Amino acid sequence: MAAPKPRIKLPKTASAGEVIVIKTLISHDMESGQRKDKDGNVIPRRIINAFSCEFNGQPVFSCDIAPAVSSNPYFEFSAKVNESGTFKFTWVDDDGSVYSAEQPIEVK
Amino acid sequence: MELTRRQALAVTAGGALAAFGGFRVLPAAAANEATDKLVMEFTGGKTPEAGRITLTAPEIAENGNTVPISVEVDSEMTDADRVEAVMIVAEGNPNPDVATFHFTAMSGAAAATTRIRLAKTQNVAAIARMADGSVYVDRKEVKVTIGGCGG
Numbered sequence: 001m002a003a004p005k006p007r008i009k010l011p012k013t014a015s016a017g018e019v020i021v022i023k024t025l026i027s028h029d030m031e032s033g034q035r036k037d038k039d040g041n042v043i044p045r046r047i048i049n050a051f052s053c054e055f056n057g058q059p060v061f062s063c064d065i066a067p068a069v070s071s072n073p074y075f076e077f078s079a080k081v082n083e084s085g086t087f088k089f090t091w092v093d094d095d096g097s098v099y100s101a102e103q104p105i106e107v108k
Numbered sequence: 109m110e111l112t113r114r115q116a117l118a119v120t121a122g123g124a125l126a127a128f129g130g131f132r133v134l135p136a137a138a139a140n141e142a143t144d145k146l147v148m149e150f151t152g153g154k155t156p157e158a159g160r161i162t163l164t165a166p167e168i169a170e171n172g173n174t175v176p177i178s179v180e181v182d183s184e185m186t187d188a189d190r191v192e193a194v195m196i197v198a199e200g201n202p203n204p205d206v207a208t209f210h211f212t213a214m215s216g217a218a219a220a221t222t223r224i225r226l227a228k229t230q231n232v233a234a235i236a237r238m239a240d241g242s243v244y245v246d247r248k249e250v251k252v253t254i255g256g257c258g259g
Contacts, residue, residue: 019217061215062209066203066205068201068203068226069225074221076221077220078219080216
């Protein structure tokens with residue numbers, strides 16, 4: 001599997017107190033642990049099991065994920081911004097790897 | 109007696125239906141028990157009531173591998189009236205748990221969208237737990253044409 005690549009979509013600017021919509025996606029197979037290869041052996045589970053979003057170090061949204069979430073897990077949620085700052089996104093893989101991405105926003 | 113093609117088809121179709129119907133009874137009941145247990149753990153033993161939460165899911169999903177679903181809870185998201193978490197369960201999947209969203213006061217609105225896998229036609233439920241401990245539920249039946257758990 002190629003290295004997971006996060007993609008984030010959120011507005012560049014917002015007015016103070018505005019509720020913005022954030023869309024995130026990370027490329028990942030999300031191998032469910034239910035599938036079998038052609039010899040009948042179970043393909044071991046490997047999924048992203050947790051996702052979280054922080055703004056200037058404060059938690060905004062997080063999610064516990066089971067194998068029933070589709071490959072290339074996509075999340076859309078909202079956040080209230082009162083000041084300029086940086087959103088930080090974190091994905092945790094079953095194998096212990098952590099993937100992260102950051103995106104700034106300017107409040108006018 | 110010689111079967112015509114039409115009769116033969118009718119017989120096999122009937123047999124297949126009967127076999128399918130019989131097969132479904134037990135696993136479905138067992139799956140619901142697992143779902144109930146999961147929901148009770150999430151709600152702290154409370155039975156959720158209808159209202160405040162809306163689950164949006166397609167009526168028919170052609171591909172069970174990616175079924176878009178959205179949840180929205182009617183809440184101001186202030187410190188007093190706040191949604192703590194929303195759990196999604198799929199009653200007919202090998203494992204009923206799908207995802208649990210955790211919201212904070214900084215979420216602004218208790219709404220989220222994702223894409224999920226559904227093994228077969230089934231009920232999908234979203235359960236919201238509020239900061240004051242009350243719980244709400246919404247259910248939708250999704251018909252799945254091609255299952256999404258791989259064989």
